[in-house]
Amino acid sequence: MLHILKNSFLLSAFFTIHFGFCQSIPHLQKKGNKTQLIVNDKPFLIRGGELGNSSATSMESMEPIWSKLTDMNLNTVLTPIYWELIEPQEGKFDFALVDDLILRARKENLKLVFLWFGSWKNSMSSHAPEWVKLNQKKYPRVKDDQNKSHEILTPFSENNLQADLNAFKNLMAHIKAFDQNEQTVIMIQVENEIGMLPTARDYHTLANEAFQKPVPNELIQYLEKSKQNLVPEFLEIWKKNGFKTKGNWEEIFGKGLHTDEIFMAWYFSKFTNHVAKAGKNIYPIPMFVNAALNAPEKKPGQYPSAGPLPHLMDVWKAAGNSIDFLAPDFYNPSFKQWNDLFTRQGDPLFIPEHKFDETAPFKGLYAIGHYEAIGFSPFSIESVEDAKKEPLGKIYNLIQQLTPVIEANKGRGKIDGVLLDKENQLQIIKMGDYEFTFKHDYTLNWSDGAKAAVWPMASAIIIEIAQNEFYISGSGIVVTFKPLKANVNAGILKTDQGIFENGKWKTIRHFNGDQTHQGRHLRISVGDYEIQKLKLYCYE
Incomplete structure (x- = not known):
């Protein structure tokens, strides 16, 4: 899953040749059996906080927030970048807000993780620009099993892919030009809580045609190669249908909502990997996707179906390696259970979003200790009244002091x-x-x-x-x-x-x-x- 360059000499040479400077850009590297985030050529442990969805839509709305972030000892802010604001007209880009965020973050000695609110945000396409939303013929939406359209761009449309991909490429080119020397922007989340609603799969004509086609060889080859290491829930589905390797989706995985979800997971992941790859071809900093966790009593389509969830992680991995890791968003009390699932194949843990409640600071410390996570981030970080009194700031102060010791001992069982x-x-x-x-x-x-x-x-x-x-x-x-x-x-x-x-x-x-x-x-x-x-x- 992880796309990590392990040889530091080759890494340094690569960035010297391609970017014209000796300092490597932010990247992931293995240390023992864990993963480190490297920023400015040093291990970096994210003491994060994610802004509410609309807080970073102007610098005026951000002005009272910055002091709260530093008062809570954050070193990183997770903030959305909105497709509708950076490309209000097709092909015409406005990065003024992006630049203002970067410049102010530097002034406050903070790093940024940008959340690309592109085609999907919490399943919906609410942050797509007007020129996309108003041209459904060119930029089609998903349809449910009653042939009703929803405000979710279908991943089966090449036009949808190219529009998102073009915007993301321009964003990454701008970040590279504006920030590669300072490394204020250290990671990118590609899309946000991808998932299919209100049915388990898309019934658009393009989707129906894909559903009847043979399962892509790329996925079959991954299954055969990784058979001994597949997550047990997914392995059981394939096993139940006879470990077949030829046929369409229902012939290989059986008929049911589970197959609808697997089918959609493949195409969501392919779309997202295409976008991430295009961005990495320009500026290859770490990129991840986040998942809205499903409740066990809910069926696919009742929760955001086909997102980057643990029972589907093999499908997401098989579709490409431009996504560096999958990350959980927590509004679910089963903290240990879900983190165990996300890390069971040896993947790094980063928690980009956790309900900002009284448990969050302590769960953050636990994640950094037990899972040796690369970071933690409560959501709506700006919602506090008196940031200086927050337990999160006190826990982050401890983590800040211990970071060199943590990173020196990471991956060593210590x-x-x-x-x-x-x-x-x-x-x-x-x-x-x-x-x-x-x-x-x-x-x-x-x-x-x-x-x-x-x-x-x-x-x-x-x-x-x-x-x-x-x-x-x-x-x-x-x-x-x-x-x-x-x-x-x-x-x-x-x-x-x-x-x-x-x-x-x-x-x-x-x-x-x-x-x-x-x-x-x-x-x-x-x-x-x-x-x-x-x-x-x-x-x-």
């Missing part, structure tokens, strides 16, 4: 995270020579709030930095430990609370006595946000 609440009070992590038991702070019977009906979410990241030495950071946790080796005990040699200044650790307080329960545990109370450096030892 980082993990926990996410706790009243229903999930305990989590065990084995790291180095020890087993760590993380519990929610309220499991201590003397803690304020321990008897509350609902406990606030708590989370932490743990990083092994040397034998017997660890950083543990977060909020609302109590940690005990024991050796993995039998017949010995573990004790605390030192527990220090501190901060990083200019990348160097500075001890603020040395904890002992009551702060460590006389050497029994490490604790960061609910409402506190700390980094502690822990050194353990073993004794008989």
Whole structure:
């Protein structure tokens, strides 16, 4: 899935030849068994926030927002770029708003991830320009099974593809010319929450013709080559119909909504890969797509069918490699379950959109710890009243300090995270020579709030930095430990609370006595946000 250049020498040479400068543009690279985002030739961990859909439609609307972003310790803003605004007339482009966003982001020391609101935004084609919307004959829409048109451009139209592709190429050419040296724009999301509604597939004449044609050889070859590694839900569909390799969509995958969805996923992905490839041919920074998560009780068409979802990820991957990864948008409480699904084939995790609720900061820290994600971003980031008081800013401050340590240890099995609440009070992590038991702070019977009906979410990241030495950071946790080796005990040699200044650790307080329960545990109370450096030892 990942289209990553692994050889740094070749990468540097490529960009020197093709772009005329030695510094490589933003790109992804493997480190151990994980993936890093590289910006300005350094690992970059996104402390993000996504703007509401209409907040970036003018610089006047953005003016009161910038200070909120920096007050919450963001380093990256995810902002839409609207097709209707940059190409109001066919072939005539206006990038003034794009330039203003880039220039102001630089002034605020922020990076940008542009969200291309092109053909599709939350399934619909609401951000297509007037000249597209008003010419349905040239730019056709999907039709449902009652032959009714919807405001969704069909992916089966070459005219639709070329119009989107041309706009995106011009956008990428402009970003390259305006920003490649500064690298303010570090990634692109191609389209937004692609999916088919209100039926599982398109019934436009062009779609019906494609549905009767043989399944493309490109997909069949991928299935045969990747048979042992396909996601189990998709493998089961193919298996149930006899692992056929010749025939149309229903002959290979059977008749039903599941086949309608697979069919649409292929054509949505082909369309999006064409757009991404055209943009990358001009300026190949990382590009991804995001998914609106489906509810298990809903059928295809009742949710945005055929989007870049885990049960369809093989179809999306088979259709091209110009998309670097698939990303989940979270308005679903099953955080661990969905992230496990998105990462089960070894793909990187980036969460471009999460409901900006009281759980978001702690889930962000957990994602960066447990999944070693390349970033996290709550949605409608500007909606807060007092940004300086937000828990997100306090968690992002911890992540900011720890980023060099995180990136230095990424992909080495030396980082993990926990996410706790009243229903999930305990989590065990084995790291180095020890087993760590993380519990929610309220499991201590003397803690304020321990008897509350609902406990606030708590989370932490743990990083092994040397034998017997660890950083543990977060909020609302109590940690005990024991050796993995039998017949010995573990004790605390030192527990220090501190901060990083200019990348160097500075001890603020040395904890002992009551702060460590006389050497029994490490604790960061609910409402506190700390980094502690822990050194353990073993004794008989």
